[in-house]
Amino acid sequence: MQLEQGANLTRVKAANQAAILKTIYHLGPIRRSEIARLLELTLPTITTNVNSMMARGIVRETGSDRSDGRSIGRKAHPVDIVPESRRFIGVELQGARRTACLLDYRGRALYTCEDREACPDYDRNIRLSCRLISQALDTCCLTLEQIAGIGVCAPGLVDHERGILEVRPSDNWRNKDLRGDIARLTGYEGPISVENNACARAYGAQLFQREVLGDAQTFAYLFINQGIACPLVLNTATAFGSLVGAGEVGHMVMVPGGLRCSCGNQGCLEAYASDRAVLDRCAALLDGGRAPRLRELCGTEGPAMEHVLTALDQGDRDVAEVVERAVYILGVAVANINNFACPDKMLIEGKLFCRQENRDHLLTVVRANLCGVIRSGTEFIFVEPEACSGAMGAAAMAICKDLETYIEL
Secondary structure, eight states: OOOOOSSOHHHHHHHHHHHHHHHHHHHOSBOHHHHHHHHTOOHHHHHHHHHHHHHTTSEEEOOOOOSOSOOOSSOOOOEEEOGGGOEEEEEEEOSSOEEEEEEETTOOEEEEEEEOOOOOOHHHHHHHHHHHHHHHHHHTTOOGGGOOEEEEEESSEEETTTTEEEEEGGGTEEEEEHHHHHHHHHOOOSOEEEEEHHHHHHHHHHHHOHHHHTTOSOEEEEEESSSEEOOEEEOOSSSOOEEESOOOGGGSBSSTTOSBOTTSOBSBTHHHHSHHHHHHHHHHHHHTTOOHHHHHHHTTSOOOHHHHHHHHHTTOHHHHHHHHHHHHHHHHHHHHHHHHHOOSEEEEEEGGGGSHHHHHHHHHHHHHHSOTTTOOOOEEEEEOOOTTHHHHHHHHHHHHHHHHHOOOO
């Protein structure tokens, strides 16, 4: 990695600092000489910057020596990030619930919290989200000034540069200033990163699931919830990857002229295979006097995904038909995504795939529709849904932002 040498020394110094910190974060524990080799910078430049970071408490020597024992003089100790040196907050807000977490620099959760109030009103939703931020700070005895960054994610189309939620059709949220509203309601003056919640999960996978990604150069993250998204991430093996596009695969047309989607189009994947679509189909079964096991589980309430999965386990054939249809359409969509993008790995997160039979069915459909002439080597990895995975991903965005913009002049 050849860094720019020359004209604007301030800019070059800042770029060097950020690159050194990212290298330590990504590859640490790592020796100074190895950082110099990877970044093609002089060892004195590396040493000066690392020593400065050590003085600020962001980096430390690990004390473990990986040399072969034949070196003369002072041993070169590897350096690594100090996890407790910086803290970050992540928030995921949806119409049905909100979650927040407070993480250290290495992604260790210091606190998590959740609010399950159904709240389609944006203004109240954002106030509840800020309340979770205050709750996390109070519980951990921290102030806003001790937070290095906040990440916020939400379903829908997001302009991450401006921090704007452009559209969330299902809740009729349009042009909402997430970044500005969080800053205004909390009084936080530091950096606030904003992204779609599926993209946030992809950030989280990059930082916190390196052992899962291994040496993959590219990966996709398919997230099935009330909507469906699948961001694609490039260049992940040796650096933090770059997200490509919004990943809104939920609005690719699977059945021309088919069911009406929340976006206004017909036949979208989301209208057939999202959690919302499955629950709508199951509610229609109940209205028609079908799905007896589901009826016993729901009582007088509407079905939830937990009810659907339990009814499936208990042999409700009506529910099984709905789920099988949704998984089939998803399988075709996944095959289309892989035929187009050919990622090394695809991570799949969705409540339907807590059941092994649904995983098996999906992969059978995918393999039947893959174009083997292109490539069929994508590895499919199912991710267990976690309540705070979106908030963790949002905090990961804030960590990435901190590493990208680190500067000490």
